[in-house]
Amino acid sequence: MPQLPRVAGAHLVGSVNQPTAEAVFRLAAGELGAALPRIPDGEVGERFHWILFQGAAFDRVAGLVRAPIDPIVVAGFDLRPLLLDGTVPAAELVFGPLGYAAAAVESHAEFVRLREADVIPAGTRFQVCLPSPLAPVTSFVAPADRAAVYPAYAAALVAELRAIAAAIPAEDLAVQLDLATEFAYLEGISLGGGPLEAFFAAAEGADADALAAEVAQLVAGLADAVPAGAELGFHLCYGDVGEKHFVEPQDAGRLVAVANALGTAVARRIDWVHLPVPIERTDAAYAAPLAGWALPAATTPFLGLVHHEDGVDGALARLVPAREALAAAGVAEFGIGTECGFGRGPAERTAGLLALHREILAAAQ
Template sequence: MSQPHGTPQPQGALLVGSVNYPDAETTIRAAAELLGGALKRIPDGEVGDRFHWILFQPDVLARAAGIERVGDEPIRVQGLDARPLRVADGVDAASIQLPPLGYAAAAIASYDVFAGLREQGVVPAGVRFQVSLPTSVAVVGAFFPPEQRAAIEPVYRAALFRELDAIAAAIPHDDLAIQWDNAVEFQIIEQADYAARGKGAVEPWWGEVWSGLTARSAEQAGRVPADVEVGFHLCYGDAGEKHFVEPVDTANLVRFANGLFAASPRPIAWLHMPVPIERDDDAYFEPLRELALPAETELYLGLVHREDGAEGASRRIATASRFVDRFGVATECGCGRAPADATEGLLRAHAQVAAPW
């Protein structure tokens, strides 16, 4: 299928992170073969325990002395125990020694697969291996009680940065791209709407909301070595293929991005924003006029959906093009929890609407 006559064609595609294939080799091979020159980066699909983003972290963190589970009965999600956590009574959070979080081990193992496929000619030269990491706000905000978040966040952040350092030490920098996933941040930004839906809104455990988020994002960008690409995925969640709140428009996404661009101590290689399936109207995209996108930053709009494929993506592309003049395409979040039989078609839809680099 080609683009309808007169529809602008975005350049490039981004795989946000999770892909519903059983292993890294299948994911990397499919991405390279189906999307070809449209991809600058290929992830491993967040396979194994990472299939549900951060839901495996409580199983990891509960192994640390001084951290305990909340509740007596496991909350099972496909083998993972999703019960929340707390710092045990009488324990100083700063004294807790967290174990390896699992991100570095997974990235190093998957990079070996990536490098092997490149040697076979499956992965084109110049394509980077993409590693997606959560933020400390995500894990601490999702799993620890409000009164403990300020104390435990520095402990988790230090452990997360150790994972980043291990990844950067093991993978050649010119092969590596790091993506920071920002989802709980948007629960905090949209907390009033989230609470209105009867959900437990995540309140900030610092002062002013926006300045705190910007400072954290700038720090995350700055911790990535200068010769490693860094990107940001702005996210409204993907539980059951649904956002936790549907964004009214792109205004808060643009505000977050502009704060990041202004504060980051280094260039941002790419930025991703979600686009809900029903939004092909001007009102959703109009705030993109205010996006201060640096010349070196690629913008990816998550407007490819499995339900309406290339046809629906083309409608959303046509509208977006009236408000921003350069962007590539993506899904609105990872597709690791989409039906397995939809994955190939979803990847092909990216290729149908995006021009190669």
């Protein structure tokens, strides 16, 4: 029987329900310390609802107009689709700043201050989380215009990443790219407005494996813009609306397929990949596809098996079959996290949830 991999380290996906970046840094470092190789700023402020604030960036683009229908308001944000209005050719669309670089620069200054004050352990990196271009384009652009608008928004995200890299030393920086909408395409479900059609696929009706490869190629350009010396990771996600997935994965198969495809498509080193584990999935069948994990040893898997509802015992039950499957893949070490960010859960739950990571790590040894 292969040697079981060691469980070491925790990963915070991104959102943390605290009022400021300083509060996130202090609480995360205080509860988990060196068990966190990197700490995000919690996606505070306008980023509270992940990408919903990006609608304003689309509104500022000459050549795009909102559909002439009543507002579709979600969490205070208008999700009416945007259309090409014919005044600007799609190839000439230009997005201004998206807000990610400005937020990162501001939070990094606080991160450095707290690290210099020994609140954050030396060697900890500052984690910046960015969506894949596919998520905002799918959320804000009408289906018929998504393919045409996508290149302009993708270029804007690369520009944001380059601005972040210019302002934050590479040795301080860890960049996470969030892939969630991709799994709605892979599962063939509707996020509102009918089943998603993969406008980015080279061939109509591509099977799941081919589509996973297309998804990886789509994000590879953004991933390869992460500078040498910085870390790169991916968060693979089935959504988190009201702490529920948009669909429950049958098993980890599509997650592993996308992870492996990223390993092929991305030219630079991938330092980690985070994958969710649903709370009820303590069975071997869910974890079995992890035996097909094909990324190099330099890429650490983080499994989102921490759930506040059932604590240490539940996490350990989910960990057992996952550990055995990863052993079969030759993985020597993996880490833990929650399924997704927990910035939209109750703020009073945050400290206990961070402490739970520490308790699980201790129990898993």
